[in-house]
Amino acid sequence: MDVSRGRMIFLIGFMGAGKTTLGRHAARRLNIPFTDLDEYIEAQQGCKVQDIFAEKGEAAFRALEAAALQEIHHSSATPGIIATGGGTPCYGDNLLMMKQMGRVIYLRQDPAILTGRLREHKAERPLVAQVPDAELGAFIRDLITKREAWYMQADVVLERGSLGLEGLLEQLTGNS
Ligand code: S3P
Numbered sequence: 001m002d003v004s005r006g007r008m009i010f011l012i013g014f015m016g017a018g019k020t021t022l023g024r025h026a027a028r029r030l031n032i033p034f035t036d037l038d039e040y041i042e043a044q045q046g047c048k049v050q051d052i053f054a055e056k057g058e059a060a061f062r063a064l065e066a067a068a069l070q071e072i073h074h075s076s077a078t079p080g081i082i083a084t085g086g087g088t089p090c091y092g093d094n095l096l097m098m099k100q101m102g103r104v105i106y107l108r109q110d111p112a113i114l115t116g117r118l119r120e121h122k123a124e125r126p127l128v129a130q131v132p133d134a135e136l137g138a139f140i141r142d143l144i145t146k147r148e149a150w151y152m153q154a155d156v157v158l159e160r161g162s163l164g165l166e167g168l169l170e171q172l173t174g175n176s
Contacts, residue, residue, distance in 0.1 A: 008072075008079050008102030009172060012095075012154060014144055015086040015125050016117040017107040018163065023083035026168050033080030037088060041068050049085075053126035062091045069094055073101055081172075087127075090150045099155070105171060106154035107163055111141045 011019040020036050027034035038049050041064050045052060052061045065088055072082060079102065089095040089104070098104050115137045122129050122136075131139045144151075151157075156171055 008098075009081045010098040010102060010104045011081065011083045011107055012089045012098075012104055012151060013086065013107035014109065014114055014140070014147065014151075015128070016114045016121070017086075017109040019083040019107055022107065022163075022165060022168050023081045025165050026172060027081045029165070029169060030081075030172065033078055034083070035072060035080060036083045037065065037068055037072075038085050040072070041065065044068070048124075050124060050126045050129070058126075062087070066092050066094055069097055073097065087147075089153075090147050095150055095153060099153075103156065104154040105156045105158060105168070106151045107168075108151070108157050108159050109163065110160050111144055112137070113160070114144075115140050 011023045013019055020038075023036070024034050041052070041061075042048055045064065047055075049061065052064065065085060069088070082098075084094075084098075089098065095104070118125060118128055118140065119133055119136055122131070127143075128136065128139065158167060158171065162170075
């Protein structure tokens, strides 16, 4: 099996798109390593992402995020799947760095579906935690529109219809 010709695979996309869940399952099926960038930062810092936002601010989180990507770049002996945070490709040189390291796959999900999912899990997401439910849909649509300037530069855009595990595995293995 030729998974991305031995290169890293980065999953990008909005919060709630399924980057972590799909990435973890795909890595298990392909028997390759999996890293979730937020979990990597949390393990390194010894606290949750929301605490980093609350105590040090978003700019500090973005610096940690970029540094974590650099570390993965330098330490990665074995290619694997990396699930990024929703903002990762939209800051600094992160997208360029990911494209140099491997293949970038955008999990593109419908804003209405994302809104429904995030409404249930607002507390863990500092960017939306304070947004009232009535404004959440508009907030998410606006942010996706801005972020698609980066997301759509992915090597592959997986549209919602092919967003399941099998769709992702097809992309990773070239099997259709
Ligand atoms: C963020 C998304 C989060 C996390 C942080 C910021 C964003 O990751 O990195 O709360 O800017 O969209 P998930 O996409 O895994 O929720």
